[in-house]
Amino acid sequence: MSLYVLAKEKLTGFVEALQPNFRVVGPVRTQHGYAFDDITDAAQLELIYPTTILPPKKYFLPQRETLFKFHTDSDEQGSRRMKMEPVFQDVQPTVIFGVHTCDMNGILLYDRMFETGYQDEHYIARREQTYVIGVECLSPCDDASFCKDMGTLTAPPVYDLHITEVDGLYLVDTGSEKGEQLLLKYAEVKMATTEDIRQLGQSLSSKWPRFRHRLKMGKDQLPSLLTINYGANTWDELGAKCLACGSCTSVCPTCFCFDVQDEVDISMEDGERFRQWDSCQLYEFALVAGGHNFRDSKASRIRHRFMRKAKYNQQVHGLIGCTGCGRCERACLAHIAIPTTLNALYEETQIDAGR
């Protein structure tokens, strides 16, 4: 696609031009850190920010979402009747500014997940109405991140626009036709020159040394590392520490599991079926009819989470299920971290191999 130049001071104008027509969201400073939120004042938007508390997944899979509304009552014969009408909640033209490359990789996995097999129309309806504006990460944003190890330090092709700061300018890459139209209609830009492109290349290639490695192995080794370590003691050790609170999965940009529940109003006739984020770290998650639980220990649930992140997602979607954003490490009350755990497994395996 094409490359445009947006003067830095024109960003505010771009946001303001979008506001009457779109819900505009982006990273803003809050009391507890940065969070994706509605931009009410264009000056709130900051494109250099540490990892947000929650990833932008909340705009694609809301924490709680109505799937349909229903009405039940009885006809003259006393038979139970039901009517149901689908609801497409939060389907509105939305522009998400400033999405880090790790979070764009999260969206990539979401797209694969919800658009493969049975089409999840609720997700697709929102996804189609959303413009993703990414921002290139030129410096590490957070101590807990390990994006370089997970290969998420570059933008995957999910963005409509992607911004890279180069020498006091924003170079804007268009990832889709709708993104390009958005830019041309609402922002004051000019085409990038050969010199701009040269500087962009320099900026992109010089960013790598600024990021550190946290893993002792390559991400391609992860599926086999986890296969070998299925019976490792590490899982029991983590199980003893874990509080099974589910924070790690709530903040994860690739976790998408949900629970489905019904709620009726006081008339007992009208209500809705909704889905809400669920967590494989909770006891009830793998409980089946008859009371058998396939993962009744915390150790087995933590292991399942690691297996999903570093192996199963790869098997199903061809993508590692961890973006290296570091949110789970920051959210974990028991200080369980993915890189530390994987490194411990790796060390253990190395020792075993040498025996």
Add this chain to the structure above:
Amino acid sequence: MVEVFEDAAVSEAAYVEEVMPSIYLPTVAKIIKVRTETEMEKVFTVRLPGGRPLGHAPGQFVMVSLPGIGEAPISVMSSPSRTHETFELCIRRVGNLTNSLHKLLPGDDIGIRGPFARGFPMDVFKKKDVIVAAGGLGLAPARSFIDEILDNRDDYGRLIVLYGARNPSEILFRDELRKWRMRDDIDLLVTVDRPDESWVGHIGVITRLFPRVEINPAKAMAVTIGPPIMYRFVTVELLGKGLSPDQIWMSFERRMKCGVGKCGHCQVNYRYSCQEGPSWTYAEALAFEEAL
């Protein structure tokens, strides 16, 4: 250049009205008949709008809904060969939803989604001697499979059905069992764990029936459906009879919230039981952790 911004402003209402279906929206079906099977189980005959066929394979399930109460996966008990304008579900009363379902009467509406999952691939059983080992409520999906064979009897070899229930009062489909017993093209053995005074049949868990059957492992295929605990012991018996793991099919029941491979609850390793299951061979199951 294409102008997209007017399109972009499609409202939620327009989505609902115009195009968007929802994979989570049940079809309103009608209960035609309710039969009390045991103290715990009832059989519901269900008709989809216009009497359209369900189009399922033996071993598949539907998501059954009562708005306001919830939704759960229920195996289809009638075979495709006998499912035309209606289909049958055998529902055990165990929780909120199933207790509410038990209160329904003919004429009531019920929500149905599906059929979902991969059923038993009938082709692999053709020309083979088929052993069915069903425990408890597992006889419901097994019935779909058995009737399919009985209705296309010439396509299959011997049919051996082993059925275990906890006690005589929990035995399902007594009329059906009686009819099967009368036929000479099906070998039926029933056992109960805890007999009462009336019981004159076999006593003990289902594995106790295996010494009583002769199987030619070279041309046999087995299907086992029951509670998770049963599989471990039944597979030992089948392997002991000379069957290999890929000759043994089993049904993996999990809690399913969506039925369409999204919610994650039924995941067995990297696979979704609601999509690629619930029927897998023992050979496939051995490759999974936490499957059994």
